[in-house]
Amino acid sequence: MKRLESQKDVTxxxxxxxxxxxxxxxLDYKKSGKKYDPKAIPWDTTTIILPKVWKK
Structure with a gap:
């Protein structure tokens, strides 16, 4: 932050x-150290759009 604040000519x-x-x-997977496999997670497909290759 100090480096950014020192640049007075940049907004x-x-x-x-x-x-x-x-x-x-x-983030929960990353923090806990568990292996993250997005295809194995039961995503709510009514609120997000998944790539077509993931859809059953």
Whole structure:
């Protein structure tokens, strides 16, 4: 942050948003050290769009 703040000729913009449920699942796997296999997770296909190769 100090390095970014020291650059006075550059204007930085920040945008914050809530994490999606999918991002939370991925982060939980990363934090716990479990093997992450997106095809093995029962995703809610009514709220997200999965690649066609993952659909049954």
């Amino acid at each position: 930085w913009a920040w945008q914050l948003r809530k994490m999606t449920r999918e991002e939370k699942v991925v």
